Amino acid sequence: MSAPLLSLDSIRASHWRGAREVVVLDGASLTLHAGDFAAVLGERAAGKTTLLEIAAGLRRPSAGQVRYAGLDLAALDDRARGRLRRSEIACVWRRALPTTHAGNVLDHVALPLVSAGVRRAERRRAASELLERVGATDCAQARVDELSDAERARVALAQAGVRRPRLLVLDEITDTLDLVERNSVLGILQRFARDGAAILLTAADAHGAAGSNRLFSLSGGRLVGAAEPTPADVIEFPRPTPRTGAGGRSG
């Protein structure tokens, strides 16, 4: 088997509430390869977001090791970790799904390509392609603040995918969606994984993680679950289609 893209080994992390240390992760371990679609389930405050922040290099663990593509992530300085996040690791935080952006959705999706120095015509082509992949072509000319929650989730996925990240980290983005939209988003993630990205998704329950091929539960600070991938095609969701009733918008 190929070398892992991401490995978390015996991670410990805590937060401080005044003078009291609250240990959130305590011996959490996980290995992800390119093409894995892993989901981490856990109750409220189980530490899911903290785990993702560590996996994405946004937070350093207090103990344990995080290796990304062979690099010790915690040992990299902030600039090097920032570079990785801009080029290879994309994050989607439910609490930070887009609500405003001065331009239209197409420009919003293309935004990560600006700092990469990609020319405008190529940015727009790439953004259109991603909007098509997530079934949101009809939103291209809309403003971000005009979108429904479900459209916002799709647009966030398009923006996260536009730089072809190797690792995609998503925090509870399926939890507030209705069944149809949730499955549509999970299908999009399945296809990102099939194209070679490693996906790490958190969800409140298994409905929000259907179609993943690695299922973990986070409890007592540890991850319990499938050490080996299970067949990803147990559930296969259809390709996303534009939502009906979005008349008047055109790409």
Ligand SMILES: Nc1ncnc2c1ncn2[C@@H]1O[C@H](COP(=O)(O)OP(=O)(O)OP(=O)(O)O)[C@@H](O)[C@H]1O
């Ligand atoms: N920056 C912080 N400072 C202090 N405490 C924090 C901080 N971030 C998280 N916590 C606490 O750590 C615990 C785990 O939080 P975390 O957000 O990682 O869990 P979660 O499983 O994602 O929760 P939820 O499902 O509610 O989003 C919670 O008790 C939370 O209040």
